[in-house]
Amino acid sequence: MDDVDFDELVASMTLREENEAIKSYQNTVAIACPACDTPFDDLVVCKENPTSLNLSKQLDLCVGTADEKALIFTHKK
Numbered sequence: 118m119d120d121v122d123f124d125e126l127v128a129s130m131t132l133r134e135e136n137e138a139i140k141s142y143q144n145t146v147a148i149a150c151p152a153c154d155t156p157f158d159d160l161v162v163c164k165e166n167p168t169s170l171n172l173s174k175q176l177d178l179c180v181g182t183a184d185e186k187a188l189i190f191t192h193k194k
């Protein structure tokens with residue numbers, strides 16, 4: 118896949134949650150996932166390395182990196 122243009126991605130999304138470890142954005146404008154080309158639900162940016170995610174739902178995940186940060190694109194089942 119092409120490099121993810123992180124600034125472009127987050128510019129159109131809504132910041133929903135931020136804590137020490139992660140930042141999560143809601144994909145309110147149905148941007149296509151860079152990995153699988155279907156719109157994702159949320160983007161989680163990992164700020165710490167390593168980071169644990171506590172997922173409350175069962176999700177399909179796509180991953181990428183931008184500026185050496187891990188990006189996780191979630192898709193609801």
Ligand SMILES: [Zn+2]
Binds near residue numbers: 152153155179
């Ligand atoms: Zn995907």
